[in-house]
Amino acid sequence: MSLPADYKYSKEHEWVKDEGGNVRIGITEFAQSELGDIVFVELPEVGDEITADEPFGSVESVKTVSELYAPLSGKVVEINEELEDAPELVNESPFEKAWMIIVEPKDKSDMDSLMDADAYKQMTDQE
């Protein structure tokens, strides 16, 4: 699997893409393949505050529910409404079409504690 090199990654298998001011967040290829067929995605609302390492939503596969952990703190400025009707996008295109939320970070330096693609790959290779 190829990981976008310009994204950052969390231990909980979220990715974060720096888009200048705001950041875009989703889950990784590894996460979707572990979950299997995604049938439901629950996201916060625009305007909600999310807190690093705390759940901001959930993804459900046929078999299980899995919480989404915020990779950093901030305010939700946009959500991917397409996922409501097409949760399978998470399986098909986790790094592109199935982005989940766009966040205005509280403190951009939170990004520094995340992994780069190489470090994340190393972590998942061991799982």
Added chain:
Amino acid sequence: MGKKTPLYPEYEKYQAKTIDFGGWDLPVQFTSIKEEHHHVRSEAGVFDVSHMGEVRVTGPDTTAFLQKMLTNDLEKASFGQCQYTAMCYEDGGTVDDLVLFRFSETEVLLVVNAANIEKDIQWLEKHALGMDIIITDESEDTALLALQGPAAEPLLQKLTSADLSEIGFFRFQNEVDIQGRAVLLSRTGYTGEDGFEIYCRASDARAVWQALIEKGARPIGLGARDTLRFEARLALYGQELSKDITPVEAGIGFVVKPDKGVPFLGEDVLRKQKENGPSRKLTGIEMVDKGIPRTGYTVSADGKEIGFVTTGTQSPTLGKNIGLCLVDASYTSPGTEVEVQVRKKTLRAVTVKTPFYQRSREDKK
């Protein structure tokens, strides 16, 4: 690492994702639960269910003993017939639900849930005092493959000289030849589709599996087995049934025969529940709000807790978020509004008729 069935090397070939299921390493999926589910509904799939237990009861007192231990009426099963039945505690709680194979007056094979094998045997032995019977655990030496789906019969027919159309629903034949290997073959299953279950020696399992795959059966994991049985409202021990849930409450009161003319364990409680109706019952629900009911979630109505979800998921066949719940019987007529506590949210749902899925009558054998 858990126990492995004789077929473990076969699913390694697919790099199937395995999970621990009652101490066994079993494949949860080969490709995708949804794809595998649809394949069984439309074609034919093969499941490794070798983890199930096989316990043989033989001896002159076999029939009398099992009439006492089991809730269904064994005498109603002719020789060569399978029967779905339950084994209960004195208080009506369920020890296990099982399918039995009646070979003769003096020989019956019990097929029990993997997680319950030891418990069941202990329970049987505890009540066997003075009975002229022998209880043998054959689980280790027996592999079990389930071939399920509308294409099961034509597919299996290619591998045997036995006329499969002669084996009716819940009937079995012993010593059926499948490519030179003698198997016990029944027209049974756990998917709501037509199909067969093939009991063979553990050492023959891989050859039988490979032959089925070669003829076009797709391997199916436990994930789809669960969604298939759930849509057909087939109970899973540990969810719909437990030591705290009676067969009557779980909606399988048809396996309880208080009038069989022989006393059996749990009879008093089960008879009353059948006569007066149980105070709680299994019902189907469909979510009105967005969310998926899951095992253990609380169900409420009129501002009070009325029960809990036993199984729930998004139904691959219907595309709806549905569940089975054990609730206060006064809330079980279809169309009743209830609420499900889905983590932090209270979501609306409505009770619906079950089974959620039933194959069309013309297809029934």
